[in-house]
Amino acid sequence: MKLKYFPTIILFILILSSCSDSFLDESDPNQITTTEFWKSAGDIESALATGYNAITDDYNGHYGTVNWQLMESKTENFIERNDVRARYEISVFQNTFSNDYAANLYKGAYVGIFRANQIIQYGGAIEGIDTNEQNKLLAEAYFLRGLNYFFLVTDFGAVPVTTAVAESSGDYFKEKSSMEQVWNQTIKDFKAGAEYLPNTRESAEKGRATRGAALAYLGRSYLYQADYDSTIIMLEQIVDNEDDFGYGLQQNYAELFDGQHENGVEGVFEIQYSNIGGTSIWAGNEVDKPQTTFIAQECAPGEVGGWFEMQPSKVLRDSFLVEPTADGEVDPRALATIAWDYPGSMYYQLDFGATFGDEVWLRKNQNWWDANEGEWKSELNEYGIRYADVLLMLAEAYTMTGDVAGAAPLVHRIRERANLSNKLSEMTQYSQDEMMQEIRRQRNLEFAREGLHFYDLRRWGLLESTIKNAQQLGYQNYTSKFEYYPIPENELNNNPNMTQSDVWK
Numbered sequence: 001m002k003l004k005y006f007p008t009i010i011l012f013i014l015i016l017s018s019c020s021d022s023f024l025d026e027s028d029p030n031q032i033t034t035t036e037f038w039k040s041a042g043d044i045e046s047a048l049a050t051g052y053n054a055i056t057d058d059y060n061g062h063y064g065t066v067n068w069q070l071m072e073s074k075t076e077n078f079i080e081r082n083d084v085r086a087r088y089e090i091s092v093f094q095n096t097f098s099n100d101y102a103a104n105l106y107k108g109a110y111v112g113i114f115r116a117n118q119i120i121q122y123g124g125a126i127e128g129i130d131t132n133e134q135n136k137l138l139a140e141a142y143f144l145r146g147l148n149y150f151f152l153v154t155d156f157g158a159v160p161v162t163t164a165v166a167e168s169s170g171d172y173f174k175e176k177s178s179m180e181q182v183w184n185q186t187i188k189d190f191k192a193g194a195e196y197l198p199n200t201r202e203s204a205e206k207g208r209a210t211r212g213a214a215l216a217y218l219g220r221s222y223l224y225q226a227d228y229d230s231t232i233i234m235l236e237q238i239v240d241n242e243d244d245f246g247y248g249l250q251q252n253y254a255e256l257f258d259g260q261h262e263n264g265v266e267g268v269f270e271i272q273y274s275n276i277g278g279t280s281i282w283a284g285n286e287v288d289k290p291q292t293t294f295i296a297q298e299c300a301p302g303e304v305g306g307w308f309e310m311q312p313s314k315v316l317r318d319s320f321l322v323e324p325t326a327d328g329e330v331d332p333r334a335l336a337t338i339a340w341d342y343p344g345s346m347y348y349q350l351d352f353g354a355t356f357g358d359e360v361w362l363r364k365n366q367n368w369w370d371a372n373e374g375e376w377k378s379e380l381n382e383y384g385i386r387y388a389d390v391l392l393m394l395a396e397a398y399t400m401t402g403d404v405a406g407a408a409p410l411v412h413r414i415r416e417r418a419n420l421s422n423k424l425s426e427m428t429q430y431s432q433d434e435m436m437q438e439i440r441r442q443r444n445l446e447f448a449r450e451g452l453h454f455y456d457l458r459r460w461g462l463l464e465s466t467i468k469n470a471q472q473l474g475y476q477n478y479t480s481k482f483e484y485y486p487i488p489e490n491e492l493n494n495n496p497n498m499t500q501s502d503v504w505k
Helices: 041-056 065-073 085-091 100-123 131-155 179-196 211-224 228-239 253-257 295-299 314-320 332-337 352-356 387-400 404-417 424-428 432-446 453-459 463-470 489-494
Strands: 078-080 267-271 310-312 382-386
Touching (some): 065 100, 065 295, 065 453, 100 489, 211 382, 253 332, 310 314, 332 432, 404 432
């Protein structure tokens, strides 16, 4: 049985700041206070579990059910159904600062930051526990805090930075930091994580942060800022020592998403799901929720009990068909990612053409080999970062610093797994523009439905042209302000020191 980060399901523990001037002589027996909880390494472990739960929360987490749709439906590759208005508004570029779903992401990231701050502040003050173990656990908290700042800066831009538990009401109302300052905090936290996190995890700890994950997110952070030299420094530490980390490419691309090969060589940071715990996906607390995701139900067609909230576009399908394999077949990544009407196509045990006609539906992260999506509880893991991403990010950094020949073998590994023709010698002679064109194409096909395409297009300066050229639903509404979400209305109302992003004023 898979476990979601930790072997037990743990409620979020609200730790109350102690106060010497309290008018109560005795603590409330229904609350856990800082003096009663932060005693052992086990307490830090328990608190860390809530940090992981924050990033996977169905509605508030960056790697939650809703945000997989928000990240993809803002691109040319996917279409969002119009029955959930706030999600639909985001997908067709009609959202405003009052959009609840964007506000949930903002709130969810700060919940994660608050939990990490507690661990760092209170867990770091625990005495009498093994120093090496304490450092490793605190490094995990730094990683999680850095991850949440990464989410904020990539989705909202300039936001407040807080690195301590609030001690007074005035501490809650932080002014906005610049994007540079948020990036600096993100990088600082990832570096703190990389210092003490282990290279590998035992099977019982799969899914928890490693040094490789911290270095990979550092590489992504630098790449998103076009700091290619720093990207190279971070990612070469992984690629030049991939055996030490246990990384590689899964031989068969489809195995990455079949539920039978999870936590394999390619999962640098893999989001864990397992059907344990509670029974209600709608529960308001972690104890009553199962440790599953319902994204597969969201993206399945109605014919198999799905909610058909998001489906792939024909633009994505056609992108996969541009280059056949060396054997003249369809790119195997297409067959693992989407389903459409081709000879022999089966989908949820149904003949695709006879059932779905000319439509296109998802296979990736769907239980499409079953008869239907069952009781809404999918156990299929998701990926925060795969090793294929590390290879292509490093190839891009090499290319942008003029080392196209250094990039070629890395891109070749991606093409080779997809059984595309061998262009290694040819690619070493590419111009920078030619190599970037190849990298952009491979990233689009390799990571479709994995939440990266929007951010890739934005940093390449191709977001607007791609959206408008594809002419998918809502393309007429797009302007550059939609590159980032606005600061949510609730934050503006509650924080007197907060200001709206300039492009949204």
